Amino acid sequence: xxxxxxxxxxxxxxxxxxxxxxxxxxxxxxxxxxxxxxxxxxxxxxxxxxxxxxxxxxxxxxxxxxxxxxxxxxxxxxxxxxxxxxxxxxxxxxxxxxxxxxxxxxxxxxxxxxxxxxxxxxxxxxxxxxxxxxxxxxxxxxxxxxxxxxxxxxxxxxxxxxxxxxxxxxxxxxxxxxxxxxxxxxxxxxxxxxxxxxxxxxxxxxxxxxxxxxxxxxxxxxxxxxxxxxxxxxxxxxxxxxxxxxxxxxxxxxxxxxxxxxxxxxxxxxxxxxxxxxxxxxxxxxxxxxxxxxxxxxxxxxxxxxxxxxxxxxxxxxxxxxxxxxxxxxxxxxxxxxxxxxxxxxxxxxxxxxxxxxxxxxxxxxxxxxxxxxxxxxxxxxxxxxxxxxxxxxxxxxxxxxxxxxxxxxxxxxxxxxxxxxxxxxxxxxxxxxxxxxxxxxxxxxxxxxxxxxxxxxxxxxxxxxxxxxxxxxxxxxxxxxxxxxxxxxxxxxxxxxxxxxxxxxx
Numbered sequence: 001x002x003x004x005x006x007x008x009x010x011x012x013x014x015x016x017x018x019x020x021x022x023x024x025x026x027x028x029x030x031x032x033x034x035x036x037x038x039x040x041x042x043x044x045x046x047x048x049x050x051x052x053x054x055x056x057x058x059x060x061x062x063x064x065x066x067x068x069x070x071x072x073x074x075x076x077x078x079x080x081x082x083x084x085x086x087x088x089x090x091x092x093x094x095x096x097x098x099x100x101x102x103x104x105x106x107x108x109x110x111x112x113x114x115x116x117x118x119x120x121x122x123x124x125x126x127x128x129x130x131x132x133x134x135x136x137x138x139x140x141x142x143x144x145x146x147x148x149x150x151x152x153x154x155x156x157x158x159x160x161x162x163x164x165x166x167x168x169x170x171x172x173x174x175x176x177x178x179x180x181x182x183x184x185x186x187x188x189x190x191x192x193x194x195x196x197x198x199x200x201x202x203x204x205x206x207x208x209x210x211x212x213x214x215x216x217x218x219x220x221x222x223x224x225x226x227x228x229x230x231x232x233x234x235x236x237x238x239x240x241x242x243x244x245x246x247x248x249x250x251x252x253x254x255x256x257x258x259x260x261x262x263x264x265x266x267x268x269x270x271x272x273x274x275x276x277x278x279x280x281x282x283x284x285x286x287x288x289x290x291x292x293x294x295x296x297x298x299x300x301x302x303x304x305x306x307x308x309x310x311x312x313x314x315x316x317x318x319x320x321x322x323x324x325x326x327x328x329x330x331x332x333x334x335x336x337x338x339x340x341x342x343x344x345x346x347x348x349x350x351x352x353x354x355x356x357x358x359x360x361x362x363x364x365x366x367x368x369x370x371x372x373x374x375x376x377x378x379x380x381x382x383x384x385x386x387x388x389x390x391x392x393x394x395x396x397x398x399x400x401x402x403x404x405x406x407x408x409x410x411x412x413x414x415x416x417x418x419x420x421x422x423x424x425x426x427x428x429x430x431x432x433x434x435x436x437x438x439x440x441x442x443x444x445x446x447x448x449x450x451x452x453x454x455x456x457x458x459x460x461x462x463x464x465x466x467x468x469x470x471x472x473x474x475x476x477x478x479x480x481x482x483x484x485x486x487x488x489x490x491x492x493x494x495x496x497x498x499x500x501x502x503x504x505x506x507x
Contacts, residue, residue, distance in 0.1 A: 140317030156310030375412030
């Protein structure tokens with residue numbers, strides 16, 4: 001009988017994982033490891049490191065309670081492998097397995113390294129497909145390569161047909177595929193917000209928090225309060241809480257932002273999906289059941305399911321289809337440095353202060369805060385895409401390169417020239433004022449278009465369109481702003497340049 005060493009990575013905490021599916025409790029060994037290289041290849045937020053290590057330790061305990069042999073290597077173990085490869089080589093020497101079984105990782109750098117593990121450890125290494133996703137990589141590649149102009153909306157419709165979610169026979173429920181126009185409401189101060197589901201650290205998490213505080217004290221972010229779920233049962237409790245208390249209003253306000261309110265009606269489930277404590281199918285099943293039972297309106301269910309089976313699956317497909325060259329895209333040839341305030345939150349622009357401070361404290365911000373505040377500013381200011389990509393990967397607890405890189409380079413920065421999205425998500429202060437109350441508490445005036453008191457987003461927006469006219473002027477989705485630009489006087493354009501130079505030099 002073959003003795004198999006099954007190496008589980010830190011974002012693969014699923015009992016249904018492909019590499020665990022045929023495990024023999026009597027002969028096989030599960031290997032898990034906290035390794036310094038993975039915690040520091042970018043300097044991850046302290047909360048993210050604590051979240052991953054705590055969830056790993058809890059998952060290992062669950063496997064042991066179910067009778068499996070688990071070789072768990074803690075970061076502070078004496079015989080410690082600094083990398084995943086070194087950890088595997090040491091484990092093969094200890095356990096002398098006949099073979100090694102792994103599930104493919106979600107990051108290209110690890111997949112490249114994993115393909116050489118067999119020669120490194122001297123045992124056959126079987127790399128299995130990660131079938132926790134609803135669209136296999138080959139299926140996505142076949143679809144993508146057959147399209148004249150691939151777009152997420154068309155992929156999403158195919159996934160709706162494939163999964164049957166929110167379908168009536170072969171038609172979309174409600175007669176429409178997309179209810180996005182109903183999901184852009186600003187949030188008023190008097191709307192009652194649900195409390196988030198949170199958990200007190202247990203003994204395992206407390207040990208991890210001590211470790212992170214000692215070993216990663218100079219990393220970005222606040223470590224406490226720590227309130228994430230770290231087990232599958234806790235993650236399921238978060239899912240139930242979201243569906244019961246937040247999902248019925250999620251769609252209406254999913255794009256809204258509110259001063260000092262950090263979670264609104266958002267689920268915070270991306271952490272648990274991306275680490276494996278929840279699966280996309282079970283999340284969508286429960287959301288659809290909530291719609292079918294009448295608990296959740298269609299626009300809310302559709303808006304949420306679209307993020308899972310549409311956007312999440314699509315960006316993963318783009319990532320593996322386009323890597324490794326995708327990371328080098330820089331359509332606008334932007335070369336600017338990331339402003340220091342992305343690390344401190346110390347800026348007079350209240351919207352950026354709010355979102356960066358929240359990111360520092362929570363290792364979380366919702367998709368519009370990321371796209372239309374921190375991402376929008378970086379693109380307008382001409383920050384190099386690699387700089388903002390590195391920042392996003394460091395600061396968010398749900399950030400893994402397969403999902404973060406396409407969202408940053410493609411959607412947020414338009415650095416891929418339109419492969420992921422059809423237009424850059426560029427906006428001035430009016431959009432931020434419409435979707436939030438940040439501007440009411442800002443020292444800059446969103447109504448002012450020029451001068452030292454004007455909202456910097458206002459003139460940076462036009463400066464961005466002017467300097468990238470050759471690349472963008474013929475984009476039909478930008479026809480209106482370029483018609484407006486054509487009517488601007490030379491003095492107005494000169495003022496835009498003066499304000500932009502003055503502001504950017506002040507950074």
